[in-house]
Amino acid sequence: MSLFGPDNLPYGVFSTPGHERRIGVRLGDSVVDVAEFLPWPSLTPFLALGRPEWTERRARIRDALPRLTATAIDEVELHLPFEVADYTDFYSSEHHAVNVSRILRPGEPGLPPQWKHLPIGYHGRAGTVVVSGTPVLRPYGQLGPGVFGPAQRLDIEAEVGFVVGVPGRRIPTGRFRDHVFGVVLVNDWSARDIQAFEYRPLGPFLAKSFATSISPWVTPLEALADGKPPEQDPRPVPYLLPSGPGLDITLRVEWNGTEVSRPSYTHMYWTAAQQLAHLTVNGAAVRTGDLFASGTVSGPTETGSFLELTENGTRPVRLGDGKERGFLRDGDRVTISATAAGAEGGTIGLGPVSGTVCP
């Protein structure tokens, strides 16, 4: 059975030569035109409608599938599915946080002292969120005092992103599904040498802001089964409770066509409901089109960044063509895809998000 059957139906925005952008759903290897139900050139107006409309239109689209027009997926162009309002990135894998501390800050404590009290996050650049397939230009920056040039330690971060539909502030964890429409896969490209020189005390800036790729397909929460809630010790403060469910998603990272990692989202410490509750607890509003990402998905053995996979380039991986890699070279292509436990019992597909590094 296809990973993109009628129990999945992620939404995207597509065009064919000579025609305007329309909303479609993916079914198998084709794109089904659903403009009859969602008559916009972007998902944004649909995102704003809220949970009852999301549910009802999905049901109507599903009923109508047999009579709707389908086009082979390789005959359409896929676009950024919605206008990104604010982009926020979290840091919610304990394995990733410990690995990064060990590699980038040897001799310092493994986990920041507040890490288990709140989901650490920061704002990224919304204007440089691009759709899968957009070439990623190797960033320039300062790599040390007076040293300027192209980043040499260009990396990926494999993440799951959450798309906000309904605006709100101080959103309790239990209201997560009223506000969040669905998920995308995210590659938060990162220049580790730029990052190391710039990031204290205000956080990563140019190391991340050149590009963040997302999948063209937004998988509605309704298609995803609830996963086991994470075990959290110490017990979080009340606004972060209950944690809400996890998600049973397994990512797959391919480097020039070779699978190099299969990190599981089930190892994440903080849930997306807790991230949204934290993001808004201070009174900050979220808007339709806000995107917040999980942080790099790394587990005890499988990691979502090459910094971790290759121990900062010191243990290169051998790819299918026999070549070794520590960090990304020009021309390299990275594709992140995922499978997840579907709400109706099967396995569904997410993504993919791809990008090729250009000089």
Added chain:
Amino acid sequence: MSLFGPDNLPYGVFSTPGHERRIGVRLGDSVVDVAEFLPWPSLTPFLALGRPEWTERRARIRDALPRLTATAIDEVELHLPFEVADYTDFYSSEHHAVNVSRILRPGEPGLPPQWKHLPIGYHGRAGTVVVSGTPVLRPYGQLGPGVFGPAQRLDIEAEVGFVVGVPGRRIPTGRFRDHVFGVVLVNDWSARDIQAFEYRPLGPFLAKSFATSISPWVTPLEALADGKPPEQDPRPVPYLLPSGPGLDITLRVEWNGTEVSRPSYTHMYWTAAQQLAHLTVNGAAVRTGDLFASGTVSGPTETGSFLELTENGTRPVRLGDGKERGFLRDGDRVTISATAAGAEGGTIGLGPVSGTVCP
């Protein structure tokens, strides 16, 4: 002579009861309707037009002033003048950076090691940039392990913000005026206790994201005289040269009507042209409506934050009503205004940006 004479003419968006939003310019204590020349409900389309149109329409408006309709400024409502795309904040006052390090990180080196090599910056939350006059709700957050409540050390940051009109990437310092339309005054409200607990290693997040206030008036660069370029040692790397001119702006911070500080922008280490060059040198694009702020404007004696002014609350200031303050209390009102050397030789006014703290 008025600080808002025909040599100034900042742009804003206003409405009167029962009428739609329109663009106006401030002349003295009135708002002149310029919808005939700028027929939009927001400055955004005008920002996108670029320098030649900015110059030409300003000249036409100025010629037409005597015949245009003016309304007293206290009879109009002023709105957010443009849609904020991405919001970035810098940290470009050496005095501020040293003061903050000393107060928040005693025993650590005063200035981060890269501080004089690049203008440190980070992304803020665009969706919570609000216009002057919008009430500022005291944020909630974690103030320590397991400690949740309203921020007790609520502070301001008096800054100058730069409004991007024309999109671009890798913008040389010499092309600054082709891309940047003008300036606003910014109050980057900051909760120091939330910040202290959350900010390592990814930077400030909830401590800033609840609200950033900007003045309703955008002063075009054409109204401002070039100031002396800063002295920079060591010499910056080539993409940050030439530095471009400074700006001769003096801010005025009032706390419940009492002037408590007059920090001067002339003490800033990095210029706005260098900040824009840095922001885009990695390949990141700026968009119409991007806002980037200078960072807190502090000089050798006058400071742009209460953290510095009151030494983290340990040396309270006495206000005009005889009451003492370390940080902001509910009901407190802060107004930041400024004067600047005008391009035509006189002194012009900027701002104001005001906000009242609500529980």
